[in-house]
Amino acid sequence: MKTLTIDLGARSYPIYIGTGLLSRRDLFTPHIGGEQVMVVTNDVVGPLYLERLLATLGLPDEAALVLPDGERHKTLETVNRIFDALLERRYSRNATLVALGGGVIGDIVGFAAACYQRGIDFIQVPTTLLAQVDSSVGGKTGVNHPLGKNMIGAFHQPRAVIADIATLDTLPERELQAGIAEVIKYGLIRDAPFFTWLEDHIEALRRRDPDALTYAVERSCRNKAEVVAADEREGGLRAILNFGHTFGHAIEAGMGYGRYLHGEAVAIGMCQAADLSARLGLLPRRDVQRIESLLARAGLPTTPPAAMDGAAFLRHMAVDKKNRDGQIRLILLEEIGRATLPRPVPRESLEATLHEYGRSGA
Ligand SMILES: NC(=O)c1ccc[n+]([C@@H]2O[C@H](COP(=O)([O-])OP(=O)(O)OC[C@H]3O[C@@H](n4cnc5c(N)ncnc54)[C@H](O)[C@@H]3O)[C@@H](O)[C@H]2O)c1
Ligand SMILES: O=C(O)C(=O)C[C@@H](O)[C@H](O)[C@H](O)COP(=O)(O)O
Numbered sequence: 001m002k003t004l005t006i007d008l009g010a011r012s013y014p015i016y017i018g019t020g021l022l023s024r025r026d027l028f029t030p031h032i033g034g035e036q037v038m039v040v041t042n043d044v045v046g047p048l049y050l051e052r053l054l055a056t057l058g059l060p061d062e063a064a065l066v067l068p069d070g071e072r073h074k075t076l077e078t079v080n081r082i083f084d085a086l087l088e089r090r091y092s093r094n095a096t097l098v099a100l101g102g103g104v105i106g107d108i109v110g111f112a113a114a115c116y117q118r119g120i121d122f123i124q125v126p127t128t129l130l131a132q133v134d135s136s137v138g139g140k141t142g143v144n145h146p147l148g149k150n151m152i153g154a155f156h157q158p159r160a161v162i163a164d165i166a167t168l169d170t171l172p173e174r175e176l177q178a179g180i181a182e183v184i185k186y187g188l189i190r191d192a193p194f195f196t197w198l199e200d201h202i203e204a205l206r207r208r209d210p211d212a213l214t215y216a217v218e219r220s221c222r223n224k225a226e227v228v229a230a231d232e233r234e235g236g237l238r239a240i241l242n243f244g245h246t247f248g249h250a251i252e253a254g255m256g257y258g259r260y261l262h263g264e265a266v267a268i269g270m271c272q273a274a275d276l277s278a279r280l281g282l283l284p285r286r287d288v289q290r291i292e293s294l295l296a297r298a299g300l301p302t303t304p305p306a307a308m309d310g311a312a313f314l315r316h317m318a319v320d321k322k323n324r325d326g327q328i329r330l331i332l333l334e335e336i337g338r339a340t341l342p343r344p345v346p347r348e349s350l351e352a353t354l355h356e357y358g359r360s361g362a
């Protein structure tokens, strides 16, 4: 097992990465403050891993809450179901929530923990590659609004992240690929040697080679932890973690939540952001091809759906959280391994990228 620490100055918390961790009670107990614990999961992950986790924690079935699966349930209504359960079961301020699942469960449960009685503890137990490399770390929590992705949320850090790589054995291939998109993102924004490593090991990752997976999770978490430690609330540097997301979130909201997986939408968005970077003379065109080629080898889409024309993109990008004074700002690449901070871009260049991808779209 590897242990990383995310250091936020006044606070820090561990990220445990390894196999068999769902059975390691000793990893959980130091991060549970009181006697009341609720494990929140969904109806896909629950049947796979809930019984084992409850046994590890010595909890009865009544300590669990099973929510419906899917991005379309990442809503305030679902968060309210957690509040209902906490209140009906008389959970106090020193209770701990345990989020068992992918990024959707982690974001929902984290947000419920941020709000219930003005904030209770929670532990992230991520079971998708995407959640293990990205969403479980860093404290962004929240839910979607029909008009915009993750529009209602809070920063609320978990007490610990416990990433059991063995849970990835049951992950559907499409979900694994979606997670690889966020892994590739770290190579693009701040870790060129990791990008090269990914070019050499993408097939090993896709066939779930345990060493390759463990290495990718650890290196991704290390990158994320360093960025979040430097800028917890996205005053500056943290925005680079949003590379490709301005386009990607537009696809998720525009197509209807759940039609495109988050990682798929981000993969397309990273191609668009790379193209725009080249148009603006920041990134060599050959690097755009290198990026598209690696994403395609990962089994990811690289062009947007035909239904997302330029106008649809611009409508959704108009509510991006990085906008200032109503102006769209984008993260660009100066080279593979070096991202810019968010910056306004000339409208005609943005429209040229949207037009180019509109023409090639599936
Ligand atoms: N908070 C953050 O910093 C952050 C970062 C990246 C993404 N996100 C959010 O994360 C979400 C995407 O997360 P995701 O890709 O994990 O999707 P997800 O949570 O929907 O999980 C994907 C699917 O896999 C299932 N699943 C989970 N673990 C499984 C397992 N071990 N075996 C079999 N099936 C399993 C889930 O039930 C679901 O059907 C998006 O809402 C995105 O906005 C948040
Ligand atoms: O942790 C971050 O910061 C990120 O931006 C990570 C992203 O991969 C993630 O999708 C995040 O949820 C996006 O946040 P948002 O603020 O753009 O909603």
Ligand SMILES: [Zn+2]
Pocket: 134, 182, 245, 262, 266
């Ligand atoms: Zn993301």
